[in-house]
Amino acid sequence: MLERFKVPANEQVHVAEESLRHTVTTIFERVGLSRTDAMESADVLVTADLRGVESHGVSNMLRRYVEFYQNEVLNPLGELTVISDTPSAATVDADRALGITVGRRAMEIAVDKARKTGVGAVTMFNSGHMGALGHYAMIAVQNNMIGFSSTAAGTGVVPTFASEPRFGTNPFAFAAPTRHKAPILFDVATTAVAGNKLELARRLKASLLPGWIAELDGTPITQETEARGKDEYYQLPIGGSRESGSHKGYGLALMVEVLGSLLSGSKSGMIKDESDWIGSKSFFTAYNIEAFTNMDEFMTNIDEMLEHLTETKPSPGNKRVLYPGLIEHEEFQKRVIEGIPLHTEVIDWFDQITKELSVDPLELIKP
Amino acid sequence: MLERFKVPANEQVHVAEESLRHTVTTIFERVGLSRTDAMESADVLVTADLRGVESHGVSNMLRRYVEFYQNEVLNPLGELTVISDTPSAATVDADRALGITVGRRAMEIAVDKARKTGVGAVTMFNSGHMGALGHYAMIAVQNNMIGFSSTAAGTGVVPTFASEPRFGTNPFAFAAPTRHKAPILFDVATTAVAGNKLELARRLKASLLPGWIAELDGTPITQETEARGKDEYYQLPIGGSRESGSHKGYGLALMVEVLGSLLSGSKSGMIKDESDWIGSKSFFTAYNIEAFTNMDEFMTNIDEMLEHLTETKPSPGNKRVLYPGLIEHEEFQKRVIEGIPLHTEVIDWFDQITKELSVDPLELIKP
Numbered sequence: 001m002l003e004r005f006k007v008p009a010n011e012q013v014h015v016a017e018e019s020l021r022h023t024v025t026t027i028f029e030r031v032g033l034s035r036t037d038a039m040e041s042a043d044v045l046v047t048a049d050l051r052g053v054e055s056h057g058v059s060n061m062l063r064r065y066v067e068f069y070q071n072e073v074l075n076p077l078g079e080l081t082v083i084s085d086t087p088s089a090a091t092v093d094a095d096r097a098l099g100i101t102v103g104r105r106a107m108e109i110a111v112d113k114a115r116k117t118g119v120g121a122v123t124m125f126n127s128g129h130m131g132a133l134g135h136y137a138m139i140a141v142q143n144n145m146i147g148f149s150s151t152a153a154g155t156g157v158v159p160t161f162a163s164e165p166r167f168g169t170n171p172f173a174f175a176a177p178t179r180h181k182a183p184i185l186f187d188v189a190t191t192a193v194a195g196n197k198l199e200l201a202r203r204l205k206a207s208l209l210p211g212w213i214a215e216l217d218g219t220p221i222t223q224e225t226e227a228r229g230k231d232e233y234y235q236l237p238i239g240g241s242r243e244s245g246s247h248k249g250y251g252l253a254l255m256v257e258v259l260g261s262l263l264s265g266s267k268s269g270m271i272k273d274e275s276d277w278i279g280s281k282s283f284f285t286a287y288n289i290e291a292f293t294n295m296d297e298f299m300t301n302i303d304e305m306l307e308h309l310t311e312t313k314p315s316p317g318n319k320r321v322l323y324p325g326l327i328e329h330e331e332f333q334k335r336v337i338e339g340i341p342l343h344t345e346v347i348d349w350f351d352q353i354t355k356e357l358s359v360d361p362l363e364l365i366k367p
Numbered sequence: 368m369l370e371r372f373k374v375p376a377n378e379q380v381h382v383a384e385e386s387l388r389h390t391v392t393t394i395f396e397r398v399g400l401s402r403t404d405a406m407e408s409a410d411v412l413v414t415a416d417l418r419g420v421e422s423h424g425v426s427n428m429l430r431r432y433v434e435f436y437q438n439e440v441l442n443p444l445g446e447l448t449v450i451s452d453t454p455s456a457a458t459v460d461a462d463r464a465l466g467i468t469v470g471r472r473a474m475e476i477a478v479d480k481a482r483k484t485g486v487g488a489v490t491m492f493n494s495g496h497m498g499a500l501g502h503y504a505m506i507a508v509q510n511n512m513i514g515f516s517s518t519a520a521g522t523g524v525v526p527t528f529a530s531e532p533r534f535g536t537n538p539f540a541f542a543a544p545t546r547h548k549a550p551i552l553f554d555v556a557t558t559a560v561a562g563n564k565l566e567l568a569r570r571l572k573a574s575l576l577p578g579w580i581a582e583l584d585g586t587p588i589t590q591e592t593e594a595r596g597k598d599e600y601y602q603l604p605i606g607g608s609r610e611s612g613s614h615k616g617y618g619l620a621l622m623v624e625v626l627g628s629l630l631s632g633s634k635s636g637m638i639k640d641e642s643d644w645i646g647s648k649s650f651f652t653a654y655n656i657e658a659f660t661n662m663d664e665f666m667t668n669i670d671e672m673l674e675h676l677t678e679t680k681p682s683p684g685n686k687r688v689l690y691p692g693l694i695e696h697e698e699f700q701k702r703v704i705e706g707i708p709l710h711t712e713v714i715d716w717f718d719q720i721t722k723e724l725s726v727d728p729l730e731l732i733k734p
């Protein structure tokens with residue numbers, strides 16, 4: 001994550017992983033989830049925080065989720081229904097459950113099919129927010145498989161040359177297992193910057209880089225600019241403007257839309273219908289490495305490649321060459337021990353919501 | 368394609384599709400391919416030219432392919448061998464055949480598996496150049512399926528923060544069928560610009576945009592700059608510099624490397640071994656729409672989405688909103704009638720090679 005998105009040290013309060021899991025699980029139970037679903041949902045959020053992906057951790061997401069349950073937008077008892085099922089493909093209806101609650105099950109169907117046939121792909125419609133997409137790709141990795149996950153949701157992104165928004169930030173993630181190295185976990189929005197990061201930037205009063213957002217007539221802003229309120233901009237695809245390659249980000253967003261929305265039998269999110277509920281429409285694939293090649297050789301080759309990458313001499317002004325997932329893996333190992341830094345504003349929210357829901361206060365690490 | 372890559376009108380000579388197919392097929396036969404393989408290979412090149420993708424048509428590619436056969440780098444009689452085979456996955460060895468000659472067969476294995484199980488994925492190693500990747504994704508579309516194809520090849524691209532090149536331009540393509548609209552065909556390099564386009568730019572004396580290439584120490588060039596010779600730059604991933612999002616292009620390149628190189632049991636192209644032959648390592652997936660949802664509904668929904676996109680009001684200064692594959696589809700329909708414009712320098716090469724190989728001269732459309 002760019003420096004501008006990190007919580008400034010003087011506004012940090014540290015919380016131990018276990019305390020955060022406990023409080024978040026209890027909050028989910030209070031809004032109606034079963035104990036199992038509450039633990040699973042807390043795991044997705046806390047894992048994002050452990051990995052340093054604050055934009056998708058408890059800070060930004062939990063308060064929204066709680067509101068959605070309180071307003072009955074989401075179904076706390078939602079369960080997956082398999083609509084279509086073949087040896088390597090399935091479509092599931094998420095029953096308005098929160099995406100982070102049921103995402104694991106959808107990916108596990110894909111993993112199970114991949115174990116039997118070589119590849120498994122599942123498309124899921126009618127869920128709430130999916131949290132950090134990489135979480136699901138990593139479930140494949142935990143099964144020694146390659147994983148892919150993507151989600152089409154929302155309509156705040158303007159296609160190249162367009163004046164009106166048509167796509168969500170439509171993120172996708174790709175993950176691959178390793179023997180000793182940190183696994184590859186490539187998890188990105190198809191926009192120039194993740195939507196949640198614009199929210200973070202506003203909270204942290206960080207400025208926005210050229211090509212991140214567009215004016216409300218679709219014109220890309222190609223200068224550094226101040227963070228704005230939600231109704232004052234649209235997001236731009238990866239690339240920003242056409243000459244910087246926004247057609248590639250646009251194409252990726254369209255790919256995610258096809259795999260999530262259309263392949264699950266839904267309309268694209270950009271098509272308005274009578275309901276104001278669009279929901280997230282996600283796609284999960286697991287590739288069983290053993291169906292393609294020798295696992296041992298694969299592990300040797302991937303570790304060797306990643307070693308070679310990180311040992312590459314950095315270009316002038318840079319300290320080291322990274323690969324996707326490496327920094328987050330290192331952060332994870334650190335935060336498991338030192339705790340998770342939360343912004344004081346987030347701690348205030350926890351104080352308030354735990355009182356409101358009659359939950360014990362979030363336990364903080366004494367400074 | 369950006370204007371700067373188009374052949375200037377005063378340097379164009381038009382050739383009819385059939386004449387070009389005939390001459391290219393005959394050239395491939397002369398260098399040792401069977402008639403069937405020669406026709407298939409000519410089809411991949413001429414289709415790229417018909418779609419207006421000059422960078423991957425006969426102009427840039429054919430002369431290289433001929434050289435590779437003449438220098439015995441490629442095997443004109445190469446045939447696919449299936450190394451590993453499960454209901455939805457396979458790995459194939461391409462026997463040093465040219466990629467465009469055998470790519471169709473690899474994708475057809477994926478399509479066949481998808482027909483039976485829902486999804487089919489094939490990884491292929493040991494081939495020559497793959498030409499325009501979109502060609503293979505479109506084979507899935509011709510079977511009413513969604514297609515994905517990717518190729519890892521070469522080592523001219525510097526990862527984010529690195530001083531040395533580690534990846535090829537590692538392109539990928541995604542294609543989806545439609546009922547009446549032009550099919551979606553999203554076909555891009557994971558670099559800021561396709562490698563062949565830098566070659567084209569040099570021929571056309573076009574300048575290069577900020578973020579397209581790096582100095583030989585890995586530093587991204589963030590100003591507009593003149594086209595350079597092959598040994599005077601490295602390519603940059605989509606995004607160009609870190610702040611403009613090059614980590615997303617880098618992650619895509621790594622994904623293509625894993626799916627092509629590692630999943631096929633090969634080492635990454637960046638790892639040098641005793642042989643100086645790396646070859647292309649490709650990945651093909653077909654998703655059988657009927658295994659996921661109702662085909663009729665899918666077709667209605669995708670046409671509706673594409674209609675909605677192209678009817679979106681353009682942002683100030685732009686004429687229309689496009690989607691990937693639309694312009695190429697329109698160009699195809701035009702060029703089938705009007706012929707394919709080739710640069711006079713390419714016509715000179717045809718004169719020379721047809722003489723050298725005792726092939727009838729390429730027939731031109733009289734101006």
